[in-house]
Amino acid sequence: MKQFLKLSFVITLLMSAAFILNSCNKDFDSxxxxxxxxxxxxxxxxxxxxxHTSTAAYDVITTDRIISGVVVANDKSGNFYKQLYIQDSTGGLQILLDAAGLYGTYPVGRKIFIRCKDLCISDYNGTMELGVKATVSGLTSLEAIPSSLISKFVVGGSINNPVAPKVVTIAQLGTGMQDKYIGSLIQLDNFAFTSLNVTYSDTSVYKSTTNRDVKNCPADGNSTIIIRTSAYSNFAGQKVAQGRGSLLAIYTVFGTTKQLIIRDTTDVRFTNPYACALPPGTLFSEDFETIGANNSVLALTGWKNIGETGAVSYQSAVFGPVKCAKISAFSTGVSSVTSWLISPAISLTGATAPKLTFMNAAGYGVGATSFKVYVSTNYNGSNTPTTSTWTELPATYVTPPATGYSTFISSGTLNLSAYIGQNVYIAFKYQGGDPSATTTWEIDDVKVTAF
Ligand SMILES: [Ca+2]
Structure with a gap:
């Protein structure tokens, strides 16, 4: 028994020692x-x-200048190739390095130091780059620092340094070569892609670098800027983000064109609804700017498009810059047409003096079509709106010309104060027939406002 205790004590000691050794190993491992x-x-x-003050000049650095900066972009996603962007408190700069897999050594957040003597600073159409001056096929050019020389010029430092984008507006981004934001990580707020059914870049065999437009809201200036993405990036084939929100990117220029390059899709933080928030005092607004191709059946989120008699639908109308809704019995072969376009429910709870306005136009007037606007508080969403209660609103309508189209005129201000505290539906009801009453009616800019 004593022997056994002794043995177990020795074993325990050995195990403890092993544990301590293990712990030491662990510390050495990390x-x-x-x-x-x-x-x-x-x-x-x-x-x-x-x-570097002259575009396309090659300015070789002849003195012992040392810069340092934190890596804000590298080649991890493939959207940048053989280059890093580094940033200090004064600006950002593209560094050309002739090596692949730079992100392993130079992750975002790593501070690096660059001994600039004998390197060269030039620009690619206004975006500055640091590399080496070379002669290629008899022509002077700026080339990446050869891989065998990288360690001579570039020294890695601490990792995980904070990288905060500079929150800017498009107007603040200059295109002069010395602009402080060029080469920097910037952030734009409340943007969305203008086309949603596209990928970030080219997925064809041609592998073309591709520009996609993003735009902010009317209240923020309706400004557009390009996101430029390499077809070799690992997200080239992904569909663009479908919402609206903040965008992080490296800001570059190509001449006077402002362009953004994202590091990967996590820079596209479009997690808010796509639609712009309504301006103060606007309870509802439909400008028909997101409709489909001309003559396609109108399909708008929340709206009902009902061919109650004759199955004739409202259509998208696109002519020049104008996008609106249209309806006509012309050439339908249907002698009796009753069609409705009904808005989503609009809450008038707490609204002060709510009112409806819309624009209307008409064309190719034939016979006595009826085109009227109504309001309902009890529409149940069915495809037989006639069974709900509708009250006509005394709108002003254009007189349809016999040929061609009228200009748009305002409906005038239609008082909705009788419906304060309720949900209302606004309906546009068309009645006609082919061939005796085929006038085309168009509407645009349907708005309910209250102050
Ligand atoms: Ca419109």
Whole structure:
């Protein structure tokens, strides 16, 4: 028994020792991240960029200038190739390095130091780059720092440094070569893609770098800017983000064109609803700008498009810059047409002096079509709206010309105060027949406002 106890004590001791050794091993296996080298930057990125003042010149750095910056973009997704963007508090700069898989050594957040003497600063159509001056096929060019020389010029420092984008507006982004935002990580708020049914880049065999437009809301300026994406990026074939929100990107220019390059799709934080928030005092607004192709059946979220008699639908109307809704019995072969276009429910709870306005136009007037606007508080969403209670509103309508189309006129202000505190539906009801009453009616800019 004593022997056994002794043995078990020895075993316990050995196990403890093993445990301690193991713990030590563990510490050796996961050392802390690298620190910064014993190098001091003596030049800011802005000061380095200030050496390059003529577009397409090659400015070789002849003195011992050292810059430092935090990596804000690398080649991880393939959208950047053989390049890094680094940033300090004064600006950002593209660094050309002739190596693949740079993201392993230079992750976003790593501070790096660059000994700039003998390197060259130039620009590609206004976006500055740091590399080496070379002669290729008899022509001077800026080339990436050869892989064998990278360690001579570039020294890695600490990792996980914070990388905060600069929140800007498009107007703040300049296109002059010295603009402080060029080469930097920036953030734009409340943007969305203008076309939703597309991928980030070209998925064809041609692998073309592709531009997609993003735009902010009317209240923010209706400004558009390009997101430019390589077909070699690992997200090239992904459908663009469908919502609206913040966008992080590296800001670059191509001449006077402002363009953004995302690092990957996590930079596209479009998690809010696509529609722009309504301006103050607007309870409902439909400008028909998101409709389909001309003559396609009108399909708008929340709206009902009902051919109650004759199965004739409202259609998308696109002519020049104008997009609106239209309806006509012309050439339908249906002698009796009753069609409705009914809005989503609009809440007038708490509304002060709510009113409806819309624009209307008409064309190719034939016979006595009826086109009228109604309001209902008890429409049940069915395809037989006639069974609900509708009250006509005294709108002003254009006189249809016999040939061609009228201009748009306003309905006038239609008082909805009788419906305060309720949900209302607005309906446009068309009645006609082919061939005796075929006038085309068009509506646009349906708005309910209250102040
Ligand atoms: Ca419109």
């Amino acid at each position: 050392p802390p991240g690298p620190g910064d080298p014993n190098i001091t930057a003596n030049t800011s990125i802005a000061a380095l960029k200030a050496l």
